[in-house]
Every structure is written in structure tokens, then in C-alpha cells.
Amino acid sequence: MKQLLTIRREWLLLVIIAVIALGVGTRAPVFLTWRNGMDIANDSAILAILVMGQMLVLLTRGIDLSVASNLALTGMACALIGKAFPGMNIVVLIAIALAIGALLGSINGWLITGFNLPPIVVTLGTMSAYRGAIFVASKGAWISDQDIHEGIKGLPRAEWLGLPALVWFALLVLVLATVFLKYRRAGREIYALGGNPHAATYVGIAVPARLRLVYTLSGMLAGLAGLLWVGRYSIAYTELASGYELTVIAACVIGGVSIGGGVGTVLGATFGVLFIGVINAALPVIQVSPFWQQAISGAVILISVTVNARSERRAGRQILERQGVTG
Amino acid sequence: MTNVLLSLRGVHKSYGATRALRGVDLDLHSGEVLALVGENGAGKSTLVKMLTGVVPMEEGAIVLNGVPQTFSSALDSQAAGILAVHQETVMFEELSVAENIFVGRHLQRGPFIDWTAMNAQAQAVLTDIGARFTATTLVKDLSLAERHLVEIARALSQKALVVILDEPTAALSQAEIRDFYGIVRKLRDQGVGVIFITHKFDEIFAVADRYLVLRDGAAVGTGTIAEASEQALVALMAGREINQIYPHIDATPGKEVLSVKHLSHPTEFNNLNFSLRRGEILGFYGLIGAGRSEAMLAIMGLNPLARGEFQVHGHKFQARRPADAIAAGIAYVPEERQRQGGILSFSVQDNLSLAGLSRFANGLWLSALRESELCQRMTQRLKIKTASPHTLLSGLSGGNQQKVVIGKWLGLDPKIVILDEPTKGIDVGAKQAVYHLIADMVKEGLAVILVSSELPEVMNLAHRVIVMRHGLQVAEFDRAHMSAEAIVAAASGLDGSRAHPTPAGVAA
Numbered sequence: 001m002k003q004l005l006t007i008r009r010e011w012l013l014l015v016i017i018a019v020i021a022l023g024v025g026t027r028a029p030v031f032l033t034w035r036n037g038m039d040i041a042n043d044s045a046i047l048a049i050l051v052m053g054q055m056l057v058l059l060t061r062g063i064d065l066s067v068a069s070n071l072a073l074t075g076m077a078c079a080l081i082g083k084a085f086p087g088m089n090i091v092v093l094i095a096i097a098l099a100i101g102a103l104l105g106s107i108n109g110w111l112i113t114g115f116n117l118p119p120i121v122v123t124l125g126t127m128s129a130y131r132g133a134i135f136v137a138s139k140g141a142w143i144s145d146q147d148i149h150e151g152i153k154g155l156p157r158a159e160w161l162g163l164p165a166l167v168w169f170a171l172l173v174l175v176l177a178t179v180f181l182k183y184r185r186a187g188r189e190i191y192a193l194g195g196n197p198h199a200a201t202y203v204g205i206a207v208p209a210r211l212r213l214v215y216t217l218s219g220m221l222a223g224l225a226g227l228l229w230v231g232r233y234s235i236a237y238t239e240l241a242s243g244y245e246l247t248v249i250a251a252c253v254i255g256g257v258s259i260g261g262g263v264g265t266v267l268g269a270t271f272g273v274l275f276i277g278v279i280n281a282a283l284p285v286i287q288v289s290p291f292w293q294q295a296i297s298g299a300v301i302l303i304s305v306t307v308n309a310r311s312e313r314r315a316g317r318q319i320l321e322r323q324g325v326t327g
Numbered sequence: 328m329t330n331v332l333l334s335l336r337g338v339h340k341s342y343g344a345t346r347a348l349r350g351v352d353l354d355l356h357s358g359e360v361l362a363l364v365g366e367n368g369a370g371k372s373t374l375v376k377m378l379t380g381v382v383p384m385e386e387g388a389i390v391l392n393g394v395p396q397t398f399s400s401a402l403d404s405q406a407a408g409i410l411a412v413h414q415e416t417v418m419f420e421e422l423s424v425a426e427n428i429f430v431g432r433h434l435q436r437g438p439f440i441d442w443t444a445m446n447a448q449a450q451a452v453l454t455d456i457g458a459r460f461t462a463t464t465l466v467k468d469l470s471l472a473e474r475h476l477v478e479i480a481r482a483l484s485q486k487a488l489v490v491i492l493d494e495p496t497a498a499l500s501q502a503e504i505r506d507f508y509g510i511v512r513k514l515r516d517q518g519v520g521v522i523f524i525t526h527k528f529d530e531i532f533a534v535a536d537r538y539l540v541l542r543d544g545a546a547v548g549t550g551t552i553a554e555a556s557e558q559a560l561v562a563l564m565a566g567r568e569i570n571q572i573y574p575h576i577d578a579t580p581g582k583e584v585l586s587v588k589h590l591s592h593p594t595e596f597n598n599l600n601f602s603l604r605r606g607e608i609l610g611f612y613g614l615i616g617a618g619r620s621e622a623m624l625a626i627m628g629l630n631p632l633a634r635g636e637f638q639v640h641g642h643k644f645q646a647r648r649p650a651d652a653i654a655a656g657i658a659y660v661p662e663e664r665q666r667q668g669g670i671l672s673f674s675v676q677d678n679l680s681l682a683g684l685s686r687f688a689n690g691l692w693l694s695a696l697r698e699s700e701l702c703q704r705m706t707q708r709l710k711i712k713t714a715s716p717h718t719l720l721s722g723l724s725g726g727n728q729q730k731v732v733i734g735k736w737l738g739l740d741p742k743i744v745i746l747d748e749p750t751k752g753i754d755v756g757a758k759q760a761v762y763h764l765i766a767d768m769v770k771e772g773l774a775v776i777l778v779s780s781e782l783p784e785v786m787n788l789a790h791r792v793i794v795m796r797h798g799l800q801v802a803e804f805d806r807a808h809m810s811a812e813a814i815v816a817a818a819s820g821l822d823g824s825r826a827h828p829t830p831a832g833v834a835a
Contacts, residue, residue, distance in 0.1 A: 183439040192419045192430050199417035202381060203431035204402035262421045 009256060009307070010268040017275050024282040031285050038164060042156070044277035045170035046232070048270060049225045050248045051255070052177040053105075053218030055269045058252055059194045060214055061261030062119035065245050066108060067222040069130035072240035074100045075226030076134045079236035082149025090151030097227035098220050104130060105219015109212035119215075127245070134238045143236040156232040166228060173221065178266045186213060195262030250297055251276050254304050275300070332357040332520040333409075333489050338387035340373050340544075347373040349544040350387070355489065355520040360511060362531040362552065363524045365541035366564050371524050374541070375491055378522075379411045380404035392488065402431070408488035412478045412495045420467035425449035427466050428481045452480045457506050470616065476503075479510060490514055491522045508534050528557045540564055572759050573787035574766040580607035580790055583641075584774045585657075585743055587626065590635030595621040596798035599635070603743065603774045608765065610789030611778040613818050618798035619778045620662055623745050627652045627659045639743070658736035662747040662778070669720050669732045676702040676716035678731050679738060705734040710760060729761060737768075744768060745776040750784065762788060782811055794818050 025032035050067055057064040078097050082088065104126070111122045145153075158165040181187040193200035193207050200207055230236045255272025257264030276297065283293045335353040339346075348370045355361050365371050376382040378389070380398030389396045391407055398404040419427055425446045426433075434445045449462035458476045460469060466477065475495060482490050495507065511534050514521055523535055531538065531552065538555060540548040540563040548563040583604050590599040596618040603609050611619045625633035628646030637644045639655045646652040652659070669678050680698045702716045709730040713723055720728055729749060736744065746765070750758040765788060769775055779785050785792050786809050794802040794817040802817035804810075 179439075185433045185435065185440060188422075188426065188433055188440065189430070191422060192426075195419045195421045196417070199419060202379070202401055202411075202413065202417045204380075204400065204405050205431055206400075206402070262419070 010265065010271055013255070013268070013271040013275060017271065017278050020282060021278055024286055028285045031282065036281065038167075040274075040277045040281045041167050042164050042232070043280070044273050045164070045166035046225045046228050047248065047251060047276065048170040048273045049173045049221050049228070050244075051251045051269050051273050052173050052266070053221035054245075054248045054252050055177075055255075055257050055264050055266070056181075056190060056214040057119070057218050058249075058257050058259060059190050059261060059264055060211055061194050061197065062112070062211065062214070063123060063249070063259070064105075064108065064215060064218045065120065065123040066104070066126040066130055067218060067225075067248055068241045068244040069127045069134075070101055070104045070219055070222040071226040071229060071244070072236075072238070072242070073104065073130045073134050073137070073226070074223040075230040075240055076138055076143070076236045076238075078152060078227045079143040079148055079230050080137065082152050083143060083147045086149060088149065088151070090149075090155060093149065093151060094224070094227060097223045099223070101223015101226065102216050102220035105222065106212060106216040108219065109215035112215065113208035113211050131238070131242075134240075138236070138238065140238060145234045148230065148234050148236070152227060152231040153234055154231070156228060166232065169224070169228065173224075174266055174270060181266060186210060190214060191262055197261075247276065247297075250301050253301050256304070330357060331355070332392060334390045335374075336388045336390070338374070338377065338389070339385045340370075340377060340382065341385065347544050348377070351541070351544070351546045353539055353546065355522060357488070357518045357520050358515050359536040360515055360521040360523050360534050362535035362538040363522055363541065364526075364531065364538055364560060364564060369541040369564070370544040371541055372493070373544075375411060375413075375493055375522075375524070378404065378409055378489075378491060380409075405431070405485070408486065409491065410482045410485055410487040410489070411491040411493060412475075412482050413493050418466050418474055418477065420465070422466060423462065424453070424460065424464050424466060424469070424477050424480075425462035427477050428452065428462075428484050432485075448484065449480070452484045456480060456483065456510055479507070483510070483514070487519055489520045489522065491524070493524045494526065504530075528560065531560070532557075572762065573783075574763045576608065576766055576769065576788060576790070578606040578766075578769040578772075581605035581772075584639065585626075586638045588636040590622060590625060590633060590637075592621065592625065592630065592633040592798075594798075595630075595633070596795075599795075599800050601793055601800070601803075603776060605742075605774055606769050606772055607791070608769055608775045608777055608789045610785035610792040611776060611795060612782065612785045612792050612814055613780070613795035615780055617795040617818070619795050620747055621798075622795075623659060623747060623776065623778060626657065626745065653739060653741075656740075656742035657745065658739060658741035658743070659745045660733050660736055660747060660749060662751065669728055669735070671721040672719060674717045674719055675706070675711065675713045675723070675731055678720050679705050679735050681735055701738050705731075705738060708737075709734045709764060727757070729757065730764070733761070733764065741773065743774045743776070745778070747778045748780065749777070750779070750781065758784075782814060786811065786814070 021031065030036060050071070054064055054067060074097050077100050078093055081096060082093060108119070108123055108126055111117055111126075112119050156164070156166050160168055181190070189200070189205045189210055192203075193205050193210055197207065229241060251272040252264065252269055253259065253272070254275055255264070255270065256268035257272070279296060279300075280293060283290070283296070288296075331354050333353070333355040335351060338348055338351045338353075340348040351370070351374065353361075353374075363371055363374070373382065377384050378398075380401045380403050383399065384397070389398070391409070396403075396407055398407070398409075419430060422430070423446075425442075425448075428449045429445050434441045434448070436444070446462045453460070453462055453476075456476060456479060458473065458480065460473055466474060469477070479495065492511070508530075511521060511523070515536075523531075525531060535552045537551050538549065538560065539546055540560065542564060581604055583602050585603040587602070588600050591597050599622055601609065611623075613619050621630060622633075624630040625635065626637065626646065627649050628651055629649060637646075639657070644651075644655055646655070646657075649659070670681070673681070676698060679702050699716060705711065706713065706716070711723075711730045711734065712727050720731060723731065733746070733749065749761050749765075762784075765775055765777065777785065777789055790806055792804045792809060792814060793800055794804070794814055796818055802814070804814060
């Protein structure tokens with residue numbers, strides 16, 4: 001019964017997204033074209049990749065504030081490597097991005113489990129540290145279009161089977177995340193330990209190992225997102241994607257992933273990403289200022305959190321025997 | 328009862344300066360039920376934690392099936408075949424019943440989880456123990472008693488050599504407890520060694536073969552149940568004969584101080600009517616979740632959806648907030664001591680004075696002198712064992728914590744005191760102290776509502792007992808007509824009275 005409710009909530013979000021899209025479409029028909037759809041999908045793809053990593057972390061009652069800095073640092077590193085070795089194969093660059101991201105993420109994991117520190121403090125620290133490292137690595141310089149490796153630049157412009165490469169990357173991550181969370185033991189244990197960390201120890205879940213895994217995965221996906229981001233915008237600089245971690249967390253929360261841990265689905269989080277993608281694309285079309293966009297995202301977060309809280313709160317315990325249909 | 332399955336020799340464990348276990352020896356044979364008894368703080372929980380690999384052993388030996396063991400994690404202990412059903416349910420609410428049964432050892436086919444097999448196996452175990460819910464139900468939709476069945480199913484679904492049952496019946500109804508005895512006997516017949524921890528002596532005598540008594544972290548007695556008596560076990564547990572756990576209640580009820588009429592709530596209880604007189608102890612008996620606490624919260628103004636007519640000393644009274652009830656002379660000592668009652672990180676004195684801070688106000692400031700006076704008075708009156716008034720509440724034993732929580736309210740000089748499960752989770756000695764405290768309270772003219780799930784407690788203390796079941800007031804007994812059978816029958820619905828689980832229920 002409760003399950004039905006949560007499933008309904010996710011589809012409700014999709015309905016809201018559709019209503020917004022159609023509403024904007026009637027005022028500006030260009031919004032409903034295939035091309036605009038692909039623009040939204042392209043913009044959402046990188047967010048979706050980051051959201052999958054963040055969701056894993058949120059499921060364990062943690063938070064990863066360092067994803068945007070990780071993205072920017074990995075992106076910068078890839079840009080520098082690409083500049084130094086213009087002949088390098090893009091597959092190697094992708095592997096490097098995944099590896100750097102995973103390394104940066106695993107540092108979070110080690111700090112959190114090794115010293116028993118709160119994730120918010122650790123990732124707040126690494127958020128600044130990684131951001132600073134970009135400046136050190138690039139000496140503050142921008143790497144602009146002509147110096148970006150052809151492979152990195154080409155990737156977001158590629159189309160396979162009629163869909164942009166970025167969307168394929170996002171879809172692959174979504175599928176892997178679904179399989180991981182539904183059909184892999186580690187994935188199920190992440191739900192369990194987020195839902196009841198105390199009990200997780202009792203049933204023999206290796207909690208520290210699982211936590212290190214989620215922060216490493218979150219970092220790895222941030223690394224991949226970094227490479228894709230640099231390619232898409234064809235630039236790398238110190239302030240790249242600054243503050244984007246909040247958008248990532250917002251998409252998770254809108255998609256029904258609980259900050260309290262143990263609750264959240266790939267489907268819901270994906271709709272959260274789409275929602276942000278559609279809002280961000282729609283508001284300029286109907287000439288709403290970018291400042292309103294932030295306020296609207298904020299309002300939506302508050303509304304979704306309130307709706308979640310209200311559905312959890314009970315009017316009272318059901319002690320009297322239910323008689324037929326009662327309110 | 329042949330070979331020794333599990334044996335412990337000279338097991339030690341300390342937490343800081345506290346020595347939780349001091350050289351405990353234990354022998355468990357296959358196919359026997361060993362009752363592990365002892366007061367709270369005697370070391371039972373520590374022993375369980377050690378056997379399940381949650382805390383490491385410091386000194387001594389654990390030998391399972393002739394093989395010495397050192398469990399460094401819960402997984403080690405499970406792999407060796409030791410399983411525990413815990414006192415507090417160790418559950419994952421957002422996951423399904425099947426997953427809760429298999430968590431930590433999900434069934435896999437190749438690299439992936441085999442949901443079909445897992446659900447089927449879980450359903451088989453559930454059917455076996457007579458659970459009336461399916462394996463795919465989410466645990467958050469289950470009642471407390473049903474959750475305990477899931478825990479038991481978890482233990483049963485594994486090939487366990489040793490099963491530890493840590494107060495597994497606390498939330499079960501009478502009928503479920505009988506089913507549970509059947510499960511324990513089945514385990515025993517399969518050759519499993521069962522360690523059974525409980526505070527209820529009738530359960531020990533119903534299912535156990537042998538007993539081991541712990542006191543202050545040491546094993547003080549062991550033997551067969553056939554040759555044991557309740558008196559002897561209690562004496563071993565307490566280290567002294569406790570002949571008179573229950574004081575003589577010689578107060579005679581006087582004028583009516585509280586009357587409650589037509590107290591109802593949309594989902595929790597319906598049409599409760601009762602009155603309370605000066606110097607009277609009114610017992611509220613029922614199974615856990617019968618709606619007793621919810622009704623008490625309504626008197627205190629803490630249950631906004633409840634409606635009813637209240638009179639205190641003949642005057643109409645309606646509490647909107649607890650402060651209204653306190654002002655009318657009603658004090659409520661809640662059930663969950665650590666969550667609702669006392670503040671563990673505050674000192675004994677700060678806890679005692681918390682409910683009546685305005686009494687110590689001296690203009691803008693609190694009068695430390697008056698505070699410490701009250702603290703001293705209460706510590707003596709309630710015989711609270713504390714190193715100093717400034718000791719943190721968390722540093723006290725369960726019984727003494729409870730006395731502090733009760734003392735906090737007595738400092739307000741209430742006329743009516745509602746005690747919700749005042750002896751839950753405290754040891755025999757502390758229980759006795761609480762009982763004498765209740766006797767003193769009514770002797771002084773207070774009126775007491777005693778909400779309790781412990782039948783002997785209600786029968787020995789209360790002038791009258793009201794029995795609740797499923798939110799309804801189903802029976803009332805006065806002292807002359809109390810019988811254990813009749814009360815239990817009314818509480819569990821075995822007397823054929825109303826409120827049986829048909830969809831078209833009663834109420835209205």
C-alpha cells in the first residue's frame with residue numbers, strides 16, 4: 001500500500017514534468033521540437049550521471065559535496081593530459097577520467113570510515129581542497145577550445161543510432177545503477193545500512209567497505225562527468241561547475257531520494273533530473289529571469305520534502321479494528 | 328542432551344572501568360534450551376554480543392563443536408552457526424520481509440540476486456511458523472509482533488547450531504507466545520542448542536531444560552529446571568532472598584479525583600470511561616499496542632485528535648498542552664524512559680528539577696540552593712543510587728534512571744500520577760523499590776494510574792484493573808475478583824468477547 005504511494009509519487013513527478021513541457025510548448029512551440037528535446041537530454045545527461053553517484057551516497061545517510069570540484073579537477077586533468085598528448089585515444093582518456101575520479105572519491109571514503117568523520121565535513125573539506133588543486137595544476141590558466149583534445153571535444157558531438165553520445169553514457173549509467181541497486185548484494189546492503197546502520201552491523205554487513213564503495217563510485221561518476229563536461233563546453237578552468245553539487249543534490253531530493261537514507265529509486269532520481277532539465281530549459285523560453293529559476297528550484301525542493309514528510313506522518317496508530325472503508 | 332555443543336570458559340569483558348563479564352563458564356548441549364537469567368546489567372547482553380561477534384572477547388575461550396573460536400565480526404559468528412533473535416528488533420523497515428530474512432546473505436544466481444528463490448524460501452519459513460503476511464510485504468507495514476516473527480524466521484532460515492533468543496516474546500500476544508513455544512521446541516528437536524533470555528519465569532518453566540544465572544557479570548548458579556523453583560532463581564539473581572517484592576497496599580480509596588467519559592479517537596481508542604479516586608491505584612492492563620499509552624497521552628493533552636470529557640476534583644478540565652495537565656496536578660511518567668522521560672546528558676539534579684524549573688526561579692535566575700534541596704530530598708526519598716547530584720543520568724543504572732524520572736514529577740507535588748510501564752527493563756531490586764514508592768505515594772493520598780503489561784504487578788498493586796484490547800475497554804476487575812486467567816483472557820480475546828479480527832469489526 002505504502003509502496004503504491006511512492007510509485008505513484010514518482011509518476012506524479014513525470015506528469016508534472018509533462019504538464020510543464022506542454023504548457024511551455026503551447027506558448028513557444030519550439031520547445032516541443034526534437035532538437036530542443038535533445039538539448040534538454042544532453043544537458044540532463046551529465047546531471048543524471050552525477051545524480052546516480054550522489055544517490056548511492058544519500059542512500060547510506062551520507063552526502064558528497066565534493067562532486068562538482070571532483071568533476072572540475074578531473075576535467076582539468078584530462079584537458080591537460082589531452083593537451084600534452086594530442087594523439088592519445090579517447091578510450092584511454094575515459095579510463096583516466098574514471099580512475100582519477102574514483103581516486104578522489106575513495107579519499108572521501110577513506111577519511112569517513114578511517115577516522116569515523118561525518119561525510120558532510122569530510123566532503124566539505126575535499127570540495128575546497130580539490131577546487132584548490134585545479135588552480136595548482138593549471139596555474140590558474142584557462143584551457144580553451146583550441147587546446148582541448150579532439151577526442152574529448154568530439155565525444156559530446158557524436159551521435160550513435162540517432163541519439164547523442166552523452167545520452168548513451170547517461171543511459172548506460174542508469175542501467176548499471178538499476179542493476180547494481182536491485183540485483184547486486186552490495187546494492188541491497190546499501191539500502192539496508194542506510195535504513196538502519198545499527199542493525200546492519202548485527203546482520204554482518206561490512207559497513208565501512210560499503211561506504212568506501214559508494215564514495216568511490218560517486219567520485220568515479222564525477223570523473224566521467226568531468227571529461228564529458230569539458231568536451232561539451234570545450235573549456236576547462238578553475239571555477240568549472242562551481243556550485244553544481246547543490247543542483248545534483250536538489251535533483252536527488254526532488255526525485256524522492258531521502259536525505260535520511262535508505263529511500264530512493266533510480267527511476268525517481270531520473271525524473272528529478274528531467275524536472276530540473278525541463279525547468280532550466282523552459283524558463284528562458286518563456287522569458288523568466290535566471291534568478292527566478294533558482295527560486296523555483298528551491299521552492300520545488302521545499303514542496304517535495306514537505307510532501308514526503310506529510311506522507312510519512314501518521315494521524316494516529318491504527319489500533320481500533322478497521323471497519324469496512326474508513327477514512 | 329549428549330554432547331557439549333558450545334562451551335565458554337573464563338570469559339571476561341570490560342567496558343572502561345566497568346567489568347561486564349568476570350570469568351563466565353557456560354555449557355550448552357545440542358537439543359537443549361538453556362535459560363539465561365539475571366537482572367538487568369548482570370551481563371546477559373554483553374554475553375550475547377560476544378557470542379554474536381558484535382563485541383570482541385578479552386579473555387577466555389569459546390569452543391563450538393570442539394573447535395575454539397574467535398569471532399572478530401558478526402559475519403564470523405553467523406558463519407559458525409550462531410544466530411540471535413534480538414530484543415530490539417533489528418529490522419530494515421524499507422525492505423521486504425524476504426530481504427530482511429536474507430539480508431547479509433542474499434541468495435544469488437551467478438553474480439545477481441535470485442529474488443524468486445529468496446521470496447520462495449522466505450515464504451516457506453513464514454508459512455512454517457504460521458505468519459499471516461507474505462514475504463514481499465514491506466516491514467514498515469508490519470506490527471511489532473509481526474516483526475518479531477520475521478526475526479524468528481531469519482534465525483530459522485539459517486542452518487543454525489546455536490540460536491540465541493533475547494527476550495523474543497516481549498511484544499507477542501498470548502496466542503503468539505504459544506506458537507512461539509512450539510517453534511522453540513521444534514528447534515530443540517532438530518538438535519539445535521537454544522539460549523533463551525527472558526524476564527518471565529512462566530516462560531522459563533514452560534520451555535527451558537536448564538538454567539544459568541548471571542549476577543554482576545559472573546555465573547552464580549546453574550542446574551536443571553526440573554529441580555529449580557522461582558524463589559530459588561530469584562534469590563540467585565538478586566543474591567538475596569526477595570520475599571516481599573510487592574509491598575502491602577493499605578491505602579483505602581477516598582473521593583473521586585479524576586473522571587474520564589467517552590474518551591475516543593478516530594483510530595486509536597473508542598469510548599473509554601473510568602474514574603480514579605484518592606489513594607487508589609488503578610491498573611491498566613493489556614497487550615502492547617492495545618491503546619493504553621495513547622489514552623493516557625490524551626489526558627495529558629498530547630493526543631490532539633482525541634475527544635472526551637474530563638473532570639479533575641469535580642471541575643471540568645481539558646488539557647490542550649501538558650502544562651495544563653501539570654497545572655491541574657496530573658503528572659505523566661512516560662514509557663520510553665530514554666526517549667520521552669529523562670535527558671541522559673543532564674545531571675541527576677538537572678533532571679530532577681526540570682519539570683518544575685519555575686519553582687526555583689528567583690526573579691530572572693534559578694535558585695541553585697532550592698534546586699539542590701529538592702535533589703537531596705528526592706534522592707533520599709527514592710533511595711536513588713548516584714555518586715553525586717552532578718552525575719550524568721546516563722551513568723546511572725536503569726532502575727535508578729527510572730527513579731529519577733519519577734522523582735522529577737513528584738517534585739511538582741502532583742495529585743494524580745500516571746505511570747506508564749514504570750518497571751520496564753529494570754531489575755528485580757529496582758522494581759521492588761518502584762513498587763514501594765508507589766505504595767508510599769498512595770499512602771500519602773495521591774492517586775495512581777498504573778499502565779502495565781506485567782500481570783503480577785497489576786494484580787499485586789492495583790485496587791482495580793481495567794483491561795484494554797484493540798483500543799476498547801473490554802473488562803474491569805476489582806481486587807476481590809481478580810484472577811490471572813480472566814484478565815489474560817480478556818486482554819488477548821480468548822474469552823470470546825468482542826474485537827476479534829474480522830474485517831467488519833466493532834467500534835462505532
